[in-house]
Amino acid sequence: MTTAYRALNDGTLPGVLSALPDVRARLGGAPESWTVQEVGDGNLNLVFIIKGPAGAVVAKQALPYVRLVGDSWPLPLDRSYYEHMALSEQARHAPGLVPKIHHFDRGLALIVMEYLSPHIIMRKGLIRGTEYPLFAGHIAEFMAQTLFNTSALALPAAEHKQRIGAFAGNTELCKITEDLVFTDPYRIAKLNRWTTPYLDDIAAEFRRDEPLKIKVQERKLQFLTSAEAMIHGDLHTGSIMLTPQDTRIIDPEFAFVGPMGFDIGAVIGNLLIAYYAQTGHEERIGSRNAYRHWILLQTEKVWRVFTKRFLELWDASRTGDAYMPELFTGPEGAAAFAAEKQRFMRKLLTDSISFAGIKMIRRILGLAHTEDLESIKDPPLRAKCERQALTLARRLILDAERFSGMNEVTHAARAVLGSR
Numbered sequence: 137m138t139t140a141y142r143a144l145n146d147g148t149l150p151g152v153l154s155a156l157p158d159v160r161a162r163l164g165g166a167p168e169s170w171t172v173q174e175v176g177d178g179n180l181n182l183v184f185i186i187k188g189p190a191g192a193v194v195a196k197q198a199l200p201y202v203r204l205v206g207d208s209w210p211l212p213l214d215r216s217y218y219e220h221m222a223l224s225e226q227a228r229h230a231p232g233l234v235p236k237i238h239h240f241d242r243g244l245a246l247i248v249m250e251y252l253s254p255h256i257i258m259r260k261g262l263i264r265g266t267e268y269p270l271f272a273g274h275i276a277e278f279m280a281q282t283l284f285n286t287s288a289l290a291l292p293a294a295e296h297k298q299r300i301g302a303f304a305g306n307t308e309l310c311k312i313t314e315d316l317v318f319t320d321p322y323r324i325a326k327l328n329r330w331t332t333p334y335l336d337d338i339a340a341e342f343r344r345d346e347p348l349k350i351k352v353q354e355r356k357l358q359f360l361t362s363a364e365a366m367i368h369g370d371l372h373t374g375s376i377m378l379t380p381q382d383t384r385i386i387d388p389e390f391a392f393v394g395p396m397g398f399d400i401g402a403v404i405g406n407l408l409i410a411y412y413a414q415t416g417h418e419e420r421i422g423s424r425n426a427y428r429h430w431i432l433l434q435t436e437k438v439w440r441v442f443t444k445r446f447l448e449l450w451d452a453s454r455t456g457d458a459y460m461p462e463l464f465t466g467p468e469g470a471a472a473f474a475a476e477k478q479r480f481m482r483k484l485l486t487d488s489i490s491f492a493g494i495k496m497i498r499r500i501l502g503l504a505h506t507e508d509l510e511s512i513k514d515p516p517l518r519a520k521c522e523r524q525a526l527t528l529a530r531r532l533i534l535d536a537e538r539f540s541g542m543n544e545v546t547h548a549a550r551a552v553l554g555s556r
């Protein structure tokens with residue numbers, strides 16, 4: 137039985153939730169006593185916090201159009217179905233790193249989930265200059281578990297193909313990425329915007345930069361055709377809610393079976409944006425130096441812990457149809473397989489670095505910007521930070537193969553900051 141879709145509001149939501157015994161018990165008291173607050177600050181959906189005498193939940197509902205733009209840009213409600221499927225899958229592999237799901241209603245495109253409190257969106261913490269000592273380990277664990285366990289390294293071919301099929305219908309969300317990330321920033325497009333006139337020259341340069349555009353199109357082709365693992369698909373610092381002790385990854389509505397490096401690159405690219413944005417947030421010149429350093433250390437640590445955990449998982453579960461253990465026996469087999477794992481990780485590093493650069497550029501020259509940079513009120517100062525980020529991003533894309541470790545990326549990031 138499916139419920140007919142209708143957009144909910146603070147008046148109608150309590151009625152829907154009170155019909156769910158689990159949710160009702162969690163909130164406690166009578167539905168009339170519940171408070172409802174719409175808090176969605178995202179680009180796409182409605183997000184409500186519902187509080188009762190006993191507890192609180194979050195209800196996220198998809199709208200049939202893009203919230204940021206309005207009903208002129210329709211978007212399928214079933215993105216909620218994919219988000220729920222991805223959340224369920226992530227919960228299996230990385231329990232404790234995603235919000236708990238209390239209820240899902242496909243007809244209403246409604247996910248009722250754990251209310252994360254006192255967690256805040258990581259981007260806001262990065263703007264304030266808050267250190268999160270456990271973040272790098274948590275996000276690395278999340279990515280290692282979800283990417284390894286949904287890949288053909290861990291799974292038999294049939295199961296892998298079944299998952300590709302399960303997410304294959306999420307095409308319109310993928311198309312948003314294909315257009316806004318991989319295409320629009322490199323052409324004149326209505327939705328593009330940047331800090332004008334300060335960045336007009338570099339925006340025009342990027343549109344004429346044939347080697348850059350070729351590299352980005354190679355990556356777009358990879359995004360379109362590679363089916364390595366179930367990826368979150370939008371893993372920026374606005375999709376992470378945390379406290380110094382706890383980290384949760386939210387909002388996987390862009391999930392599909394795609395290239396692993398796209399998720400890793402999203403994390404790295406958004407940390408690097410936060411790095412360059414610090415100049416716009418420091419109270420006096422240099423007062424965020426220690427924090428800048430901390431961000432780069434986390435960038436390195438994310439990759440270091442990810443690599444370690446991914447390889448541990450691979451060693452522990454050689455259960456997939458690729459690289460079957462019986463093919464690599466004896467010392468020679470072991471050596472060959474060990475060398476291959478190194479090559480695999482190096483390629484994943486290259487992919488991640490390139491996707492990181494691509495994600496940075498789209499946040500500065502494309503439609504959707506980040507609060508890190510947007511909250512810098514002085515346009516020339518913001519443009520200075522953005523130009524540095526663009527300069528590094530271009531290098532990451534053009535020279536992705538040349539970086540042999542994340543420490544070389546952070547070194548390059550420092551060099552761009554130092555050369556201002």
Ligand code: ADP
Nearest residue numbers: 176177178179180181183194235250251252387
């Ligand atoms: P969208 O898909 O529209 O971007 P998000 O899933 O990112 O929506 O949620 C929008 C905002 O709602 C988040 O930035 C966060 O502030 C809040 N939010 C989302 N999920 C939760 C949750 N489980 N607990 C607390 N706040 C949440």
Ligand code: MG
Nearest residue numbers: 178179374387
């Ligand atoms: Mg979001």
